[in-house]
Each structure stands twice: as C-alpha cells, then as structure tokens.
Amino acid sequence: MMMLSEMIHCRKTTRQFEKTALDSADLTKIETFARALTPLLAHIKTDFQIIDSSLVKNMLPWKTPHYIAIFSEEKENFGVNVGFMFQQLDLYVQSLGLGCYWFGLGKLAYRQDIENMKFVVLMGVGHPKNSAIRSTSGFRRKRLEEISDQRDERLEPARLAPSGKNAQPWFFTHEDDVIHCYCKPKGMFSQAASPSQINQIDIGCALAHLYVTNPNTFRFHIFPNPPSKDGCAYIGSFQI
Ligand SMILES: Cc1cc2nc3c(=O)[nH]c(=O)nc-3n(C[C@H](O)[C@H](O)[C@H](O)COP(=O)(O)O)c2cc1C
Known part of the structure; x- marks a missing residue:
C-alpha cells in the first residue's frame, strides 16, 4: 500500500466504476479512517454517512456504488475544514x-440534518473500471509560478490538489517562514470577499496535501490582520 504523501503524485478522479459493491472489509477500513481524520479547524463539528446510490440524486451518465455524505456545522470556513x-x-x-471522486454537484435524495449540521458535499467511492492512479505527467494544473509569489517547490503538493472544475x-x-493562503476565484463575477463553498473545499484539499506531506511540522493560523491581496480572499497562514 502506498503512503498518502506518495498518492498525491499519482491520484486522479475516478468517474467510471464497476457495478459491484465494496466488500464490508473495505467499507470498514474507509469508515475507520474517516472517523480519525485530522481537522484543520477543530472547533467545527463534522460528520459523515456512507450511503448507497439510491439515496443520491444523480443525473450523471455514470453510476457509483457508494457515496460518503459529508455534514458540518455552518461556522466560518467550514468548507475549508471539510476539504482538508x-x-x-x-x-x-x-x-x-479503490476509486473516488468529489461530487460537488451531487444532492441527497432525502432530507437530512444531523445535530445542527448541514449537508455539505458528497464523495463517490467504488471499484474503478480502469486504473485508479496515473503518472505525474497526467496532471492538468497551473505552473508553480502561477500559484505563488515565488517559486517554492514545497508547494508542489498543493499544486497537484483536485478542485471543482x-x-x-x-x-x-x-513572509519570512510563514506562507499566507488566499482564494483567487475565477471569473469577474466571483465574490473574492466570500469564497464559494466549492472554492473553500478546493483550498482545503490543497492545504491537506501540504499537511500530509509535512505531518509533523504543518501549523495553521488565521491572522486577524493578514496582508491583503487584490482580487483574493485571505483563508489562513501556515508553516511547513
Ligand atoms: C470540491 C470539488 C467538487 C468537485 N465536483 C465534481 C463534480 O460535481 N463532478 C465531477 O465529475 N467532478 C468533480 N470534481 C472533480 C474535479 O473535476 C477534478 O478534481 C479536477 O478536474 C482535477 O482532476 P483530477 O482530480 O483527476 O486531478 C470536484 C472536485 C472538487 C475538489
């Protein structure tokens, strides 16, 4: 089994699945791992349910055997925490x-609220029809220079993160040994001041890759007066 930090360089979104359900050993592994995830913002309560596809509204041409429905308290930056x-x-x-994908457009077919938490997003999981991994050259991503004020190889794991569309x-x-993280939404009509829920999850994914690569040194803080950056919303700062 590959380490999570190695997976960053070969993972990909799987959209084509075998029809067969996962066996209970795999579902138990997923459930156990998900119960022990490291939060970014520990004061925000989250929860999840592993559900089958009959409980999800899916207009997509592909079928997914299982979904993970993710819930969170609606506190500031909850999307970033969910992504992380x-x-x-x-x-x-x-x-x-196994294969999986973030399903930002997915909706539950049932009404579900758990203890003041709202439904946030779905992930699909199952046996992939084709290989669930690829080589680093298979990534379509911005260059390092496009995502940072200076070329910094330590940001490579963030560069490779998945994001909606x-x-x-x-x-x-x-700034010295601190790196500030901003959300720079695409398109003129996007609200830089308040990143969309999907953009928040995207940023959380990028921060998760930095955490997984630097599990012992990654520290995250939200500064009250961060440097402002045109067209960008400040999310938080970290050391790695
Ligand atoms: C928050 C989020 C929401 C996403 N929503 C969808 C979705 O609704 N449908 C879909 O096919 N892919 C979705 N994706 C997958 C992205 O399209 C995919 O990550 C991106 O195109 C990069 O491809 P890769 O993950 O294979 O590297 C989503 C990804 C993220 C992070």
Whole structure:
C-alpha cells in the first residue's frame, strides 16, 4: 500500500466504476479512517454517512456504488475544514486501490440534518473500471509560478490538489517562514470577499496535501490582520 504523501503524485478522479459493491472489509477500513481524520479547524463539528446510490440524486451518465455524505456545522470556513479532512480520505481510498471522486454537484435524495449540521458535499467511492492512479505527467494544473509569489517547490503538493472544475483557486504569498493562503476565484463575477463553498473545499484539499506531506511540522493560523491581496480572499497562514 502506498503512503498518502506518495498518492498525491499519482491520484486522479475516478468517474467510471464497476457495478459491484465494496466488500464490508473495505467499507470498514474507509469508515475507520474517516472517523480519525485530522481537522484543520477543530472547533467545527463534522460528520459523515456512507450511503448507497439510491439515496443520491444523480443525473450523471455514470453510476457509483457508494457515496460518503459529508455534514458540518455552518461556522466560518467550514468548507475549508471539510476539504482538508476529506481530501485525506480521497488519498486513503486511492491508496487501497479503490476509486473516488468529489461530487460537488451531487444532492441527497432525502432530507437530512444531523445535530445542527448541514449537508455539505458528497464523495463517490467504488471499484474503478480502469486504473485508479496515473503518472505525474497526467496532471492538468497551473505552473508553480502561477500559484505563488515565488517559486517554492514545497508547494508542489498543493499544486497537484483536485478542485471543482479544476479551477485551482489557491494562491500563496511568503513572509519570512510563514506562507499566507488566499482564494483567487475565477471569473469577474466571483465574490473574492466570500469564497464559494466549492472554492473553500478546493483550498482545503490543497492545504491537506501540504499537511500530509509535512505531518509533523504543518501549523495553521488565521491572522486577524493578514496582508491583503487584490482580487483574493485571505483563508489562513501556515508553516511547513
Ligand atoms: C470540491 C470539488 C467538487 C468537485 N465536483 C465534481 C463534480 O460535481 N463532478 C465531477 O465529475 N467532478 C468533480 N470534481 C472533480 C474535479 O473535476 C477534478 O478534481 C479536477 O478536474 C482535477 O482532476 P483530477 O482530480 O483527476 O486531478 C470536484 C472536485 C472538487 C475538489
């Protein structure tokens, strides 16, 4: 089994699945790992349910055997926290040789509220029809220079993160040994001041890759007066 930090360089979104359900041993592994995810913002309560496809409204041409429905308290930056936590699960699922994808457009077919938490997003999981991994050359991503104020190889794991519509809305600036993280939304009509829920999850995914690569040194803080950056919303700062 590959390590999660290695998965960053070969993972990919799987959209074509075998019809067969996962066996209970795999479902138990996923459930156990998901219960132990590291949060970015530990004060925000989250939860999840592993459900089958009959509970999801899916207009997509492909069928997915299982979904993970993710819930969170609606506190500031809850989307970033969800992305940070469940991108760790994306890497784990793929390290088992299984396929998965973030399904930002997915909706539950049932009404579900759990203890003041709202439904946030779905992830699909199952046996992939084709290989669940690829080589680094298979990634379509911005260049390192486009996502940071200086070329910094330590940001390579963030560069490779998945994002809704592959928008890659992250931007990083450096100040001594601190790196500030911003959301730089695409398109003139996007609200830089308040990143969309999907953009928040995207940024969480990028931060998760930095955490997984630097698990012992990654520290995240939200500064009250961060440097402002035109057209960007400040998310938080970290050391790695
Ligand atoms: C928050 C989020 C939402 C996403 N929503 C969808 C979706 O609704 N449908 C879909 O096919 N892919 C979805 N994706 C997958 C992205 O399209 C994919 O990550 C991106 O194109 C990069 O491809 P890769 O993951 O294979 O590297 C989503 C990804 C993220 C992070």
